[in-house]
Amino acid sequence: MPSIILLRHGQSQFNSSSKFCGWLDVPLSEKGQLQAQQAGQLILSTLPEYTPDLLITSKLRRSAQTGYLLSQVLQREYMDVDRTWRLNERHYGALQGRDKSEVLKEVGEKQYMYIRRDFHGVPPLLHCRADPNSGIDDRYDGEGEVPLGESLEMVIKRLQPYLESVIDRMKQGRRPLIVAHGSTCRSILKILKKISDEDIKDVNIPNAIPILLEFGDASENWEFKGFRYLDEEEAKERAAAVAKEGFHFQDTVQLDVDPCLDIDDSPISRVRRGPTIVVTGSFKEPRRDVNKVAELLVEKSPVVELFTDPSFILGFQLDVTEMSVVVMSGCVGQDRFFLIQTGIELLDGNVMSGSCGRVHVAQITVQNVSNS
Numbered sequence: 001m002p003s004i005i006l007l008r009h010g011q012s013q014f015n016s017s018s019k020f021c022g023w024l025d026v027p028l029s030e031k032g033q034l035q036a037q038q039a040g041q042l043i044l045s046t047l048p049e050y051t052p053d054l055l056i057t058s059k060l061r062r063s064a065q066t067g068y069l070l071s072q073v074l075q076r077e078y079m080d081v082d083r084t085w086r087l088n089e090r091h092y093g094a095l096q097g098r099d100k101s102e103v104l105k106e107v108g109e110k111q112y113m114y115i116r117r118d119f120h121g122v123p124p125l126l127h128c129r130a131d132p133n134s135g136i137d138d139r140y141d142g143e144g145e146v147p148l149g150e151s152l153e154m155v156i157k158r159l160q161p162y163l164e165s166v167i168d169r170m171k172q173g174r175r176p177l178i179v180a181h182g183s184t185c186r187s188i189l190k191i192l193k194k195i196s197d198e199d200i201k202d203v204n205i206p207n208a209i210p211i212l213l214e215f216g217d218a219s220e221n222w223e224f225k226g227f228r229y230l231d232e233e234e235a236k237e238r239a240a241a242v243a244k245e246g247f248h249f250q251d252t253v254q255l256d257v258d259p260c261l262d263i264d265d266s267p268i269s270r271v272r273r274g275p276t277i278v279v280t281g282s283f284k285e286p287r288r289d290v291n292k293v294a295e296l297l298v299e300k301s302p303v304v305e306l307f308t309d310p311s312f313i314l315g316f317q318l319d320v321t322e323m324s325v326v327v328m329s330g331c332v333g334q335d336r337f338f339l340i341q342t343g344i345e346l347l348d349g350n351v352m353s354g355s356c357g358r359v360h361v362a363q364i365t366v367q368n369v370s371n372s
């Protein structure tokens with residue numbers, strides 16, 4: 001059956017630190033390189049007859065690197081290669097290089113998701129291509145007008161004619177392997193499967209899981225038959241992580257000053273229950289900083305003891321009245337420490353929330369924050 005394999009590049013260094021990337025030319029992370037190789041293995045094991053003869057990438061390194069790693073695993077480094085800016089990630093305008101959680105905090109969830117996922121959502125535009133964060137350099141010379149910020153709708157306009165040319169090549173017997181980006185994969189699926197503007201909002205593309213696009217032959221007028229991920233389960237898990245990007249760091253607190261703990265004044269007796277909130281800090285040295293908080297906490301409170309749990313790097317066990325509770329715990333990410341801390345609902349109904357600087361004793365529920 002005529003087919004095309006499509007995949008999003010492996011994890012980039014910005015994916016791993018949850019930053020808007022767009023046209024910034026960020027390379028693959030180590031994990032992304034491994035994912036690219038695993039994608040090749042997956043193709044070999046699930047489609048042993050598959051022999052791509054045309055590698056198509058964007059003009060961005062994360063796509064080109066993924067394509068090369070794949071061609072190595074498939075032992076087809078000699079494949080013809082076509083690179084086009086029309087397959088580039090959506091240009092994220094003035095958001096490029098910015099931390100997703102910071103933008104989320106700044107503009108609120110509704111606008112954040114509008115920009116990220118609405119078909120018409122345009123990010124704030126850059127003013128000129130000379131902006132250091134435009135990602136536009138001489139590789140785009142001669143390409144005419146290139147974007148300074150795009151919605152998915154705009155991506156589809158620049159991509160569709162190119163996609164048609166790929167399908168024409170498939171009709172002539174070529175076997176294309178396309179390494180694209182989140183938004184360009186979404187665009188391709190939207191065009192082929194005729195996904196509505198509304199439904200496309202919920203489509204998230206996982207890194208480096210190959211998608212098989214199948215077509216009827218000439219007798220069926222090359223009709224698009226459908227698509228499937230070569231590993232549906234893993235695709236679901238990775239796509240869910242993509243959807244949540246930015247949300248782990250919603251309440252950001254800086255912890256580069258000495259934390260001041262307020263244990264002695266803690267109104268333990270007035271505590272009814274403590275809802276859990278997640279706060280995060282951008283730490284210069286996460287382990288050192290969180291250990292400092294831990295030491296102070298233990299030193300100041302006789303009811304707190306340190307514990308370690310495999311799911312967290314560090315935690316605190318608090319034993320007060322009949323409520324045996326955790327004050328806070330966290331896990332160290334690549335450049336962040338995720339701190340789970342407490343807000344306290346007092347008996348008079350007021351909610352007092354803790355912060356990194358003033359840690360109040362209270363009941364909280366342990367919440368496992370995944371380390372994406």
Ligand SMILES: O=C(O)[C@H](O)COP(=O)(O)O
Binds near residue numbers: 089090092181242
């Ligand atoms: O360009 C980026 O930042 C990502 O690769 C895509 O981001 P999104 O999933 O937030 O659209």
